[in-house]
Amino acid sequence: MSKKLKLGVFGLGSVGQGFYELLEQSNHPNLEIKKIVIKNPNKIRTIASTVISTTPGDILDDPEIDIVVELIDDASTALDILKQSLRKGKAVVTANKKMLAENLEEIYWLQEKYNTPVIYEGAVCGSIPFIRNLETHYAFDEIQSMEGIFNGSTNYILTKMIEEKKHYAEALEDAQQLGFAESNPTLDVKGYDSKYKLAITIAHSFGCFVKPDQILNLGIDRITEHDIRFARQQGCTIKLVAKAQKMGNKIVGLVAPMFVPLESPLAQVKNEFNAINIVGSATGAQLLTGKGAGSLPTGLVVLADVAGVAAQYKYSYPKIQANEEISFESNVLVYAHISFGGTNGVHISDFVEFTGGYQGENRHFMNGWIRTQKLLEWVDREDLSIILKNDVQWRACVQEKEREFSLV
Ligand SMILES: NC(=O)c1ccc[n+]([C@@H]2O[C@H](COP(=O)([O-])OP(=O)(O)OC[C@H]3O[C@@H](n4cnc5c(N)ncnc54)[C@H](OP(=O)(O)O)[C@@H]3O)[C@@H](O)[C@H]2O)c1
Incomplete structure (x- = not known):
């Protein structure tokens, strides 16, 4: 059996909650959430407090965490999370369209530089598998x-x-x-x-x-x-x-x-x-x-992306590579x-x-x-x-x- 991959999730709002529930239901044998980092510690959550944190380092500095699932509503912090994750060799799954659209060329080169993928189907038209x-x-x-x-x-x-x-x-x-x-x-x-x-x-x-x-x-x-x-x-x-x-x-x-x-x-x-x-x-x-x-529709696509990363999936950008x-x-x-x-x-x-x-x-x-x-x-x-x-x-x-x- 392949290694169990540890996930660090940023954000537990609409998409984060949907992703969490669907991962739980899926009983995926190789995926386990180790930490969820949120912003407001006073919000009432339905998830065990031992998994929840407000310290980004609990994910970014944890060498056991393989995949960062970025689902926050702040594009500039999301970019920072993405860059720190890639630098540490952690694959990133994100649904943050604003962050991606504004920085896609740089994100493309960062993936090449660190040989680590960023996958983002959830950022474009929710449940439609388009990218x-x-x-x-x-x-x-x-x-x-x-x-x-x-x-x-x-x-x-x-x-x-x-x-x-x-x-x-x-x-x-x-x-x-x-x-x-x-x-x-x-x-x-x-x-x-x-x-x-x-x-x-x-x-x-x-x-x-x-x-x-x-x-x-x-x-x-x-x-x-x-x-x-x-x-x-x-x-x-x-x-x-x-x-x-x-x-x-x-x-x-x-x-x-x-x-x-x-x-x-x-x-x-x-x-x-x-x-x-x-x-x-x-x-x-x-x-x-x-x-x-x-x-749920977006949470499901995020789950599919995470499972894809676990199976070594990454974007190959064929149209960019064609260099026209x-x-x-x-x-x-x-x-x-x-x-x-x-x-x-x-x-x-x-x-x-x-x-x-x-x-x-x-x-x-x-x-x-x-x-x-x-x-x-x-x-x-x-x-x-x-x-x-x-x-x-x-x-x-x-x-x-x-x-x-x-x-x-
Ligand atoms: N909603 C959709 O249907 C949908 C569809 C496609 C893509 N997206 C994208 O998915 C992302 C999340 O959207 P959403 O609708 O789930 O947002 P949301 O419901 O507003 O939830 C945002 C979450 O991010 C957390 N957060 C904000 N700043 C943070 C920080 N600095 N560190 C850690 N956590 C932080 C919030 O924490 P607290 O819980 O503590 O407030 C909250 O849990 C966005 O980029 C959005 O564009 C959303």
Whole structure:
């Protein structure tokens, strides 16, 4: 029988508790939790106090501990835990998308340097096994595009707004009561959570490291009933979509609310569910769907990662290793529908190609091709609702230049 591996767990919140319970139930013969480090010693826990500690050194300085399971809600402390663990030859399993997205390139090199793995399926779309699929099934397929619903809270809110005609604030409150949204929902509703996941998946799908601040994220918090009515008239629903695609040797990607045609597979993904639609040159389109968050779905993926490490699994980053000349391009032309209440919304000259608009009773609507760089300037504008059209191909800005030249 192989050696029993000792685990040190940081964090016993929603995911940590789920992981703990599932490991207990699994009776895994080779995995044993030696210590759990938490922050607040006064919280009432259901777990024996002998295992619990508030001293990180009880895990990091214990030579018997082989695997560190990092499940805390603080990205900068999580990075510190990860670095100290790798330095000591301890493998790391983490679900911390913010920490991973902001530091993935460094984490990749640290794994090489210390020859010790970091595994993080739980960081991207909870229970959907996506990173592992990219590592193995899609390792030799050229990924052309990838788009998905990466955030369950926003999908739940949009489902309630569209199907039950609830206002944004009411739908958000429902999501919070059911535990699908945080009391501070900013990271979810403004698209940051989806963008962290997108940054991680871009590395595994296309072989290119991208920092989250290079990726445009537009939120769902300004969507109105007017936008929803417009979507219905077009035979569409609205989803917060994280999307990336290959254009030559560039990868373009962003997170934004999008009009999704009702017949599209993503339109059928409702409530708190997540989905990823991936298109490979050999495989064509494939849809993966499931629960994207929650104590047990995420706890289970973390357990699978820990069992994987115990069986010597590590990421091989085939797309990064392929060493293609590929880079992220943050400026692309997208087709946008912009609506606003006052008269100082946007101007025709803001568009590269204005295709039309109209004035409703108390709302203006403008449509056309626009640079993502321009949208980036408007990220904090509370007066604009920006929704992109999902079923049109993005255009590279270089094409726009070529058209300008051909007009001269
Ligand atoms: N919730 C989900 O469905 C989900 C899904 C995918 C990924 N994730 C990711 O998983 C991680 C954990 O999320 P969560 O929802 O489980 O968070 P949570 O419920 O807020 O729990 C956070 C835990 O971290 C502990 N903690 C915070 N700072 C610490 C520190 N410096 N040292 C030791 N422990 C510390 C807290 O200790 P106390 O108990 O003492 O307060 C608590 O147990 C996050 O990175 C999150 O993004 C969550």
